[in-house]
Amino acid sequence: MPATFPARLLLALIAVVPMTIHAKDTWTTPAEAYRFHKTPSYAETQAFLRRLAMASPETIRLETFGTTPEGRPMIVVIAAADGDLTPERARAAGKPIVLVQAGIHPGEIEGKDAGLMLLRDFAKMGRLPHLLEHAVLVYIPVYSVDGHENSGPYFRINQNGPEEMGFRGQSQYLNLNRDYVKADAPETRAWLTLWNTWRPDLLVDIHTTDGADYQYDLTWYAEDAHKLPPSIAAWQAKAYADDVMPRYEAFGHLASPYLEFRDGRDITKGIANFGSGPRFSTGYAAIRNRAGLLIETHMLKPYEVRVRATYDVLRSVFETVNRDPAALLKASRDADAWAATQAAKPDAALPVTFKEDPRPKPFSLKGYAFTQTASDISGDTWVRYDPTIKKTYAIQSWNDLLPDVAAPLPAAWAIPPQWTAVIERLDAHGIPYTRTTAATHVAVTQDQLSHPTWSEKPFEGHHMLKDVTITPTPTTAELPAGTVIVRADQADAVLALNLLDARAPDSMLRWGYLDAIFEPKEYGEPRVLEALAREMLAKDPSLKAAFDARLHSDPAFAASPRARLSFFFERSPWYTAQKVGAYPILRLDATALQAVLRSEPR
Structure with missing residues (x-):
């Protein structure tokens, strides 16, 4: 017994200590040396x-x-x-x-x-x-x-x-x-x-x-x-x-x-x-x-x-x-x-959200036997698998997708120079763009955003914009010097679309980098809005009908003095002048893009 004990101890030491030596001498990787433990x-x-x-x-x-x-x-x-x-x-x-x-x-x-x-x-x-x-x-x-x-x-x-x-x-x-x-x-x-x-x-x-x-x-x-x-x-x-x-x-x-x-x-x-x-x-x-x-x-x-x-x-x-x-x-x-x-095609658009194809396909799943037990702890079903019993299940697969919401693909996007968080993302992704050196007036399409709702809980450090109504609005805009122009006739057009379009679920808008556009900065005192409401009702009978309908259909609205006065303020020029919900990233068609290019000094 005394003779064998040192031998066993030596074998145990050999099994552990030489790992690092073995790794250095024979290219054994560290995980292999640890025997993957x-x-x-x-x-x-x-x-x-x-x-x-x-x-x-x-x-x-x-x-x-x-x-x-x-x-x-x-x-x-x-x-x-x-x-x-x-x-x-x-x-x-x-x-x-x-x-x-x-x-x-x-x-x-x-x-x-x-x-x-x-x-x-x-x-x-x-x-x-x-x-x-x-x-x-x-x-x-x-x-x-x-x-x-x-x-x-x-x-x-x-x-x-x-x-x-x-x-x-x-x-x-x-x-x-x-x-x-x-x-x-x-x-x-x-x-x-x-x-x-x-x-x-x-x-x-x-x-x-x-x-x-x-x-x-x-x-x-x-x-x-x-x-x-x-x-x-x-x-x-x-x-x-x-x-x-x-x-x-x-x-x-x-x-x-x-x-x-x-x-x-x-x-x-x-x-x-x-x-x-x-x-x-x-x-x-x-x-x-x-x-x-x-x-x-x-x-x-x-x-x-x-x-x-x-x-x-x-x-x-x-x-x-x-x-x-x-x-x-x-x-x-x-x-x-x-x-x-893609942008050169008539009515160019690309899908930015996708939905499940309702037509499933058969799928053979190599699984294990499992049991389902009603749980008195969770009140749900407790699932347990038995990996000793292999079992093949004939199931259905809904893995295929179909296009859902499509975003318009313009000739170019115009981003005013003050929206630095967006422009910084263009730089991070390496998306090519140019900056204007002179101000110019051009016809653009601007999305007007309304009825925004945000997620209640933070996700990855952001309260994401969950839903918003998007109304494309043709208008004329002045593009100041320094406006960023991102053309869509380039390899990164799909990346730019997903970054810049309000419809894209991972756009800068959806991640909350443009939330300030939904915030009016001027407001009216209740005593002033009371007078404004009466003036507006006197001028527009249809407004009274809309107000009365809202009172009867929306109990929360009817019970809120603030909401009732806001109904009138938000329909007044005092509110619309603030351009609340005006999406600052503009879309240019081919004619507008050429106008911008022509305005640049040669």
């Missing part, structure tokens, strides 16, 4: 990547592309064969640029550890020598760095490992995957600069899902074809369902399109589209005329399974791109050309 810190991640870049300078380059609110560097890795490590060299070589990002939600961190393994196997181990033969990888190992370092064991109650994980929000409590259009966060501004520098052809965003339990270790999502330029929709349809995912399953996995259940208590009621939009990663890629792929590993699978699933799906993505790089490059070029020509 842990994910490495940001410092460990950077150290591994720096060592890899130093050992492979011809294929790996490390850069800093921003700084977080807490002062941490945002790291991006560029990987390519033949030294094609700049946007210029990538384009000259005819190689598509693929932006892969991990850790935008730092608790969902498989993409970081899978990416380290993938880069190692490409650059040093010879396991994937052709991975980047015809493509360039721009890889963000951790997007939300401050959230990643705010780690602990209690951030994702639904998830099976690792032992500790990062926090969903960054240090200002913003969800970066809701920030793409409004661009509040410093991280988003840095990311937009990175995007505009590289102009990637494909964005892959890696997450971990919540929700039901089922057999798939990975689900995936691509934007509906109605949200995309035709060339991108065609490329995605062929690439993902016909190539990437079948190959991924041939590697030994199960994959499914993203599973958003219509009723989380009963998976047999079918699935629906989760409602992506430009505030999300793939939705933003769509309005930048680019392909996007959302990866969601399954939260209840062991962390190692999730990391290896991510590794294999990325490997499959690059095999697809490598096999026909020209197809992806052409899809991007054609998409930019498509976007730049």
